[in-house]
Amino acid sequence: MVSSPILLDFQSSTPCLREVVEEMSSYWIENFANPSSKGNLSGLYASAALEVSRNKIQENLNLLNKKIIFTSGATESNNLALFGFARNFQQRTGRYGNIITLKTEHKAVLEPLRQLKKEGFSITELNPESDGLILEENLINALRDDTFLISIMLANNEIGVIQPIEKIFKICQKNNIKLHTDAAQCLGYIPIKNFDLLANMITLSSHKIYGPKGIGLLIIDEDIQLNPLVYGGGQEFGYRSGTIPLPLIVGFSKAIELANKNQLKNSIHLATLRDQLMNGLLKKNSEIIINGSIIDRLPHNLNLTVLDVNGSMFHKYIKHQIICSSGSACSNGNVSHVLQSIGRSFKEAESSVRLSIGLNTTAFEIEKSINVITETINNLRK
Ligand SMILES: Cc1ncc(COP(=O)(O)O)c(C=O)c1O
Numbered sequence: 001m002v003s004s005p006i007l008l009d010f011q012s013s014t015p016c017l018r019e020v021v022e023e024m025s026s027y028w029i030e031n032f033a034n035p036s037s038k039g040n041l042s043g044l045y046a047s048a049a050l051e052v053s054r055n056k057i058q059e060n061l062n063l064l065n066k067k068i069i070f071t072s073g074a075t076e077s078n079n080l081a082l083f084g085f086a087r088n089f090q091q092r093t094g095r096y097g098n099i100i101t102l103k104t105e106h107k108a109v110l111e112p113l114r115q116l117k118k119e120g121f122s123i124t125e126l127n128p129e130s131d132g133l134i135l136e137e138n139l140i141n142a143l144r145d146d147t148f149l150i151s152i153m154l155a156n157n158e159i160g161v162i163q164p165i166e167k168i169f170k171i172c173q174k175n176n177i178k179l180h181t182d183a184a185q186c187l188g189y190i191p192i193k194n195f196d197l198l199a200n201m202i203t204l205s206s207h208k209i210y211g212p213k214g215i216g217l218l219i220i221d222e223d224i225q226l227n228p229l230v231y232g233g234g235q236e237f238g239y240r241s242g243t244i245p246l247p248l249i250v251g252f253s254k255a256i257e258l259a260n261k262n263q264l265k266n267s268i269h270l271a272t273l274r275d276q277l278m279n280g281l282l283k284k285n286s287e288i289i290i291n292g293s294i295i296d297r298l299p300h301n302l303n304l305t306v307l308d309v310n311g312s313m314f315h316k317y318i319k320h321q322i323i324c325s326s327g328s329a330c331s332n333g334n335v336s337h338v339l340q341s342i343g344r345s346f347k348e349a350e351s352s353v354r355l356s357i358g359l360n361t362t363a364f365e366i367e368k369s370i371n372v373i374t375e376t377i378n379n380l381r382k
Helices: 018-025 041-060 074-093 107-119 136-142 165-174 246-261 263-284 311-318 337-341 346-350 363-381
Strands: 066-071 098-102 122-126 147-151 178-182 201-205 216-221 288-290 301-306 352-356
Touching: 018 246, 041 066, 041 246, 066 074, 074 107, 074 147, 074 178, 074 201, 074 216, 098 107, 107 122, 122 136, 136 165, 165 178, 246 263, 263 288, 263 301, 263 363, 311 346, 311 352, 311 363, 337 346, 346 352
Parallel strands: 098 122, 098 147, 147 178, 178 201
Antiparallel strands: 066 216, 201 216, 288 301, 301 352
């Protein structure tokens, strides 16, 4: 009997939790009204449900002086933050200033910034250190008189490293620069005590935290001004027109509640399995190196390079037994820009793999994965 492959790709996406689906269910059929149709009773009910969800998110995330804007996901939130803020800055000041980011950001940050460069802004892409983390002094040295925005992710989607965002935010505040952070991979996995101390603009995504796909958040300071990307009926404070997807928002708010409530328990469980995987693989294979800091790291991420094997053969063999990622899910099969930015060669980046653990992953599956990877490496070396 052929057994189904082990799923270790939970940073690409997660399944919806049953409680999340149950919470959403009545909003698909019975309570389907448009929250903006406040002239009728069903619309009023939908509008109240929207506010309940918004308040629930605000409470769970402990947001004091922040506004939340619902988007379709982290890609849109990043685009809204970067295009919205930069274009508004240009209109307010008449200047095209400088924006700083990291070479290891997700494409949903790098590509909008490259587009802004074509519009006239200056973009600085900094290299992190070999452990994937940015050195504060490198950031300070890169600041220019015209730097008005910095975008640095909280945790990396490929190598899982967690940037010292609170320290970066202090540098920004001292220099009167606004900070955006893509925190799509973080909620429920690491403790975030105070969102007010993270950044002026924060991106979150629902499908990374066991919520529905197609919904995300951009959290902004009350005084942040953005040019919208989408114009129309003026929903979401005029920043994001279009009919509000209430079922998705109800589901996302439930997923946030559960992620928050279970963060400690879940992260201990995930880190225990991740360490089992890492230690098992390192014990059996001297030719494996771990990419990224192992200390400042998401609990469910492991990214490793197998030295001196053919990358495409390695992936070809393991893919029938383990579902995992050779880069980020969104990189369309390109060799990882993240791994190359932290010093891996093209060939090493090709023979690398991201293994990301889910809430239902078992110790048995981890043991089996260690064996599959070890046997594959041994066979390729024969
Ligand atoms: C760090 C990061 N940013 C942005 C995205 C894009 O997220 P979404 O699928 O919600 O648009 C992802 C998804 O892989 C991600 O990991």
